[in-house]
Each structure stands twice: as C-alpha cells, then as structure tokens.
Amino acid sequence: MPGKTLLWDQTLFRRGELFEFDYIPEQFAHRDSQLRSLMFGVRPSLAGMRPLNAICVGPPGTGKTTAVRKVFEELSEHASNVITVHVNCQANQTRYLIFSEIFRRLIGHAPPSSGVSFKKLLDEVAKYLVQNEKILIVALDDINYLFHEKESDNVLYSLLRAHETHPGTKIGVIAILSDDNLSYVFDPKVGSIFLPEEIVFPRYDWDEVRGILYDRAKLGFYSGVISEDVIDFVSDYTSEAGDIRVGIDLLKRSALSAEQRASTSISADDVRSVYERSRILHLSRTIATLNSGEQAILAILAEKTSSEVIAGDVYTAFHETTGLGYTRFHTMLAKLTSLRLIDADLVTEGMHGRSRRIELRHDSMDVLNALDAMQR
Template sequence: MADDGDMLSWDESVFRDEGVFEVDYLPETFHHRDDQLDGLQYALRPAVRGSRPLNAMVRGPPGTGKTTAVQKLFGELDARRGVRAVRVNCQVDSTRYAVFSRLFEAIFEYEPPASGISFKSLFEQITDHLTDEGEVLVVCLDDVNYLFYEGEASETLYSLLRAHETHAGAKVGVILVSSDLDLDVIADLDNRVQSVFRPEEVYFPAYDESEIVDILRERVDRGFRNDVLGPRPLDLVAELTAETGDLRVGIDLLRRAGLHAEARGSRTVEIEDVESAYEKAKHVHLSRRLGELTDPERELLRVIADHDGERAGTVYEAFHDETDLGYTRYSELVNKLDQLDLVDASYTSVEGRGRSRELSLAHDADVILNRL
C-alpha cells in the first residue's frame, strides 16, 4: 500500500487539464500529418484568392486525424475575409435538407424554420448570399458515408457542385471525409455527379506505434501533472492503441487511467490503471457509433440480440411487432447496420427456399446492449 505521501487528498487531481483528453479537443500542434495538410492546402488555396477551390476526398481509418486536419485548416480559412468554411457532421445531419439547414445556420447565424420552408428556398437563400457578398463557401461533409447509408449522397453533392450553374457567381468547394474504407465513394455516386466530381484524394494512414507515442506524450504533458504517468504505462497505452488503429482509443484510455488512479487515491498512473481502464476505452468507437443511431435502429439491434443468427424474415416479424414498421424500411435499416459493422448479414442457402439472409450482431451482445 502506498504511504500517505503518495496519496491524493480530496481536493487534488492527477490532471492539469482534463479537457486535453476530450474527443473534440483541438491540439495546438499536429504531428505526422504534414503531407496530408499539404494536400488539403493545395485544394483549398484558390478560395483564399476568391476562386472556387478544388474538391477533395479525404479517406482513412477512424482516429487518424482527418477531422482534426479539416478543423485546423477551416479555422485558418474562417479568419480570412471572403471565405466561409463550414464542417457538417453527417452522422447527425444525414439528409440533404439537414446538410443545407446546417449551412444556412452557419451563414446567417440562426436556424432556419423547422417547417414551412422548402429545400429550394433554403438553397436559394444560401446561394444568393454567396453571390451578393462575393463569398467562397467551402463545405466539409464529415463522415459522408452516413449520407450514402441514407441514400442522400448524390442529391446533396449534386446541389453543391451545380450551385454555380443555377446561380452564376456562386463559388462552392466540397471536401468529403470518410472512415468507411469499404465504401467506393465515386462508384456509388450517380452518373450526373460522377461527371463533375473529380476530387483531389488525400489519404490518412493509421499511425504506427512510435507516432502514437509522440502524439500521446504531448497529451500527457499538457493534460497530466508532472510525473503522473511514466514511460512504461505510456508504452502500454500506445501498444493497445496500435492494436485498435484508432488514436481516439488511446486518448480516452489516458483519461480513464487517470480517473482510475484518482479512484485509488494515487498520485501516479500505473500499469494496473491502464489495464483496468482498457476494458472500457477499447469500446469508445463502438459507443460513439451506437450513440448516433436512431430509435428504430437501436430497437433493431435489441431484436437481433434476442434472435441472433436467425433468418431475416423471422427477425422482421419480431421487429414489426415492436415498431410496426414495414419490410422495406426494415431492410434499409439492416443494410445500414451492416455497413456500420454492427450487424453481420450473410446469405445462406435454405433447402427448397433459395437463399436467405441470417442476421447476427458483429460484437458481443452484452457489449452492445450495455452501451445502448
């Protein structure tokens, strides 16, 4: 047992600034992404000169710095006259109307009416403002894969990319960000969008373990008090983070390990704190994904948990009893959960009935149900 000199008092903390370990914290320095920043700056540079920027496609696994890079560059663009840079989180705003409502709010600094305003009116107010003020609009559709899951990607992009044709003088550039490496963005767009969308491609690879150590060490220096976390616990955090490929897991793990040390009354974070915290931190990405689901999607996961491995028709009957939704909507929900890697929907042969899908959870049922 530690002596009293190693124990925290009630009003002490191992943290200097706990906010450093929040997911939305924007670091002052951005390590190991110089090539990616250069690629994005190349695409965006025309906007600073009052011209329409190049479009860009940003891809890479989750937790590799894509959103952070966009936020840093958009912060610099917003400080310049004549440029309006808006990031839209498509996990939250996953329809064309929702995307343009977010653009409207960013431009006019108030939300459009919740009802009674058509998309055409919303679109024209935005483009009229751009032409009247001579502003260049740069739009980042972050997690654009969610627009594809909802079947809204082509219509949304078509409206943005053709804005200059319907409103002469409107200058709009688009950055798409996707963490779904199985999604072929260009191929999944309809032909009229493919003909005008020729993006610069910027890829964010997973960080290797040495890069993870560099990034997490800076968070440790800024977030923890001196000598709270030594090299061995940090190396373990980096090793566990590298296994998941998601830097956000490591950042969350540092915070949870610090909280675990505080709960023990310890002034230092030890190996045991990291190991205990990892059981929760390793599911941080899953928890975030589940938190973005709609009520019907959440209910479908619960039904599948009760009917794991059963045929889609059987699952639908139970789901219909719970929600009264039709089969078409049910099929759309199954496809989306499959694309999100929450559900495995595999086809099997059924004697005398051809091929049928069997549905099962892609993660342990208790892990998903506890986080729902």
C-alpha cells in the same frame, strides 16, 4: 509513492481540455502531406477562385476531422472572403438539414422552422454569397451517413450545381469519409462535377500512436503522473483497437481512476480496469446502432461453439431467422467488418475445397450480453 495521497482539490491534470474529443491539438504529427493536399485544394479561394473539391478517406480516429478543422482555422484567419462551414452529417442526415445548417452559419440564425422550402433555402444561401462576394467551402463530415437513399448525391449535386441556377456562386466541398475499405461510389451525374482530390488517412502504426499519446500526456498531465512503461501499455491497447481516440480516452479515464484512489500516478492496473470497462461499453453502443439483420448475424456467430464458422452456414441460419437474401447478407457482412466486429475475408482450404470463413472479433459472451441488454 506510498503514503502520498491527494487532497480533495488536487488533480493529476495540468490541462484537462487536452483529453476532450473536440480538442484541436497544436501538435499534429504525421499528417503534413494530408494538410498540404488540403491547403493545395483550398488555395484558389484566396485568389477569388472556386476551390478544388476533396475527399478525405480513412478509418476512424486517423485525424480526418482534425485536419479539416485546422485548415478551416487557418482560412478564417487569413481569408476574409472565404466562409467555411463544417457539417456533421450524422446530426444532419438530410439535404434540407444540411442546407439549414449552412444557412444558419451564413445568416447568423436558423431558418424559420416551418414553411421554408428547400429551394428557398438554397436561394437565400446563394444570394448571400453573391451579394457579399464570399466563397463557401463546406465540409461534409461523416458523409457515409448520407449514403441512404442517395442523399449524398443530392447534397453534392445541389452544392456543386448551384452556380448554374444562381450565377456567381462559388462553392467547394470537402467530403470526409470514415471507412476502412476506401470504397465509395457517387452517382455519375455527381461524379462528373465533384471530381475530388482523394486524400488518404492511413491508420497510425504503433510508434506513431505512442508518440501522439506521449505528447498529449506530457502536456496534459503534471510531470511524474505517467511513466514510459504505462504509456507503452496504453499504446498497445490503442493499436489493438485501431483508433487513437481509445488511447486519449484511456489516458483521461486512467488518470481519473488514479485520482479516485488518491494516487499521484497512473498504474498499469488503472489502465487495465478502465480499458475492460470501456471496451464493453463501446461494444454495447456499437451493437445498439445496428439493424436487426446485422444483430441477427452477430447472434448466430456468438452462439456457435467454434470461433470460426463457414459463411454458407451463417447465411443459411441468417436466411431462416430473417427471411432476407444473399445480397443483403453480403452488405451486412461488409458493414460488420468495417466496424471491426467480425473478420469475414478469411478463406481456408478444407475437405470440400476452398470456403469462406467468418470470425467474431469479440468474446461471444460479451456479444450475447450486449444483445440481451437491448432486449430488456
């Protein structure tokens, strides 16, 4: 719309909160069966019974957290005898911190910051539940952050065995695992009491991505702000990234960018430049969370001239720089793969038979720049 510009207080956003990460969408398409399974698991608590445990598994941005939050919302409206606690395990990486969080939600204030033993915390939590005849359902979100030193086993064990040391307590657990490979192992001593229903959250396909973004844009922007073509364009980037969050964030930033140039609608160029900027930012953030061995692998790959290299060569260079062995190398490759930084499961037939190849999924220069930026 040439000639039309925004006044300083005009905005393209009808409801800006729809683009925030913690927003719980009213419309939650393509997740009916997962919601049903979750409801099935918590239903016994309505009748005063212990709920069934569950584990929600799937790649990032597939609606796991949202599904559990929706079920918890429902429970808080309809079941006064049930208390739900959603714990973010990235922010609370030890059993003690997780129980402090549960304590805080039940009792209404944090436990005194020093001198309270874990046992005392557990005692207080169990006492509260029994005295008030409440059933507790704990969601352990991003439980992968507890996999270090088997902390996840300790947490599950303490929650699910609480009724043995504290008769009458009724606790259920919903674990949420962000993982591409759907692979998880719990200690046998936990496996026999956890027995979770597995609820799988597959990646959204292009049409589903498009539908979700279309609904969000329609409610969140004023009409005419975004065209069908531009939504298709955002959906392409989102599918490529494999995380619906990328799309929601792109919608928000593209609209801000359009506002910035005083336009009443989002152009493909707004989307393109915003995507480029946030892609690099996201890559740098991800690389910054890696340990030095994982970063060494990326550096080795980024310095190679061809895009695909033989795994054995990478290992040799890795071993020279870090001194670490094959088992660690293998674990690190798996992690880099699940973070979508590399592809490591490519096998090709070459002159010397079959060999495993590794490919960097990002531009070498971008990776080297991100690694460089951290040295400074």
